[in-house]
Amino acid sequence: MxxxxxxxxxxxxxxxxxxxxxxxxxxxxxxxxxxxxxxxNPSTYTTTIATGFNPHSVPAGGFKISSGGVITMQLTNGAGATISITAGGAGVGGSHVNAITSPATPITVAPGQTMQLVYTTGASTLTSGSGYSANANITYTNVDSGLTGFISSGTLSGTVS
Incomplete structure (x- = not known):
């Protein structure tokens, strides 16, 4: 049983x-x-967005990053005064390079004017089509008041082109 x-x-x-x-x-x-x-695949759902950069702004679709780690970004002066960009830097992941490669600094930007900046990030092995999040900043002087040392920073997220 x-x-x-x-x-x-x-x-x-x-x-x-x-x-x-x-x-x-x-x-x-x-x-x-x-x-x-x-x-x-997370890059399928990656949106292209720029955050930060106050008081300045990055227009929608106003930036991209290449697989060689070069960021091309348009920045609109929202400070309400003429500024002189004296330095800048950008990085992806752990790499960060303190250099705007184009145009040469200092760069004078009138209120409301949009300027194209090119950064080298130091991340030279990005895969085309993959998602990324990059940090970028500028150091500038308010030409109208003479005050120096302003820093505007933000984050750029999107897909590597």
């Missing part, structure tokens, strides 16, 4: 595995297909 009860338990366990094993296998196959289609 004891043998009969043991066989019943084994049969119940086998039925459980067969019933739910197929369901688990189907879930694994669906997850693999979704992963191969790029559904779980």
């Amino acid at each position: 004891k043998t009969f009860a043991r066989n019943k338990k084994g049969q119940a366990a086998m039925e459980y595995l067969m019933t739910y094993g197929w369901a688990i296998l189907i879930v694994i196959i669906v997850a693999a297909v979704l992963f191969s289609l790029g559904i779980f």
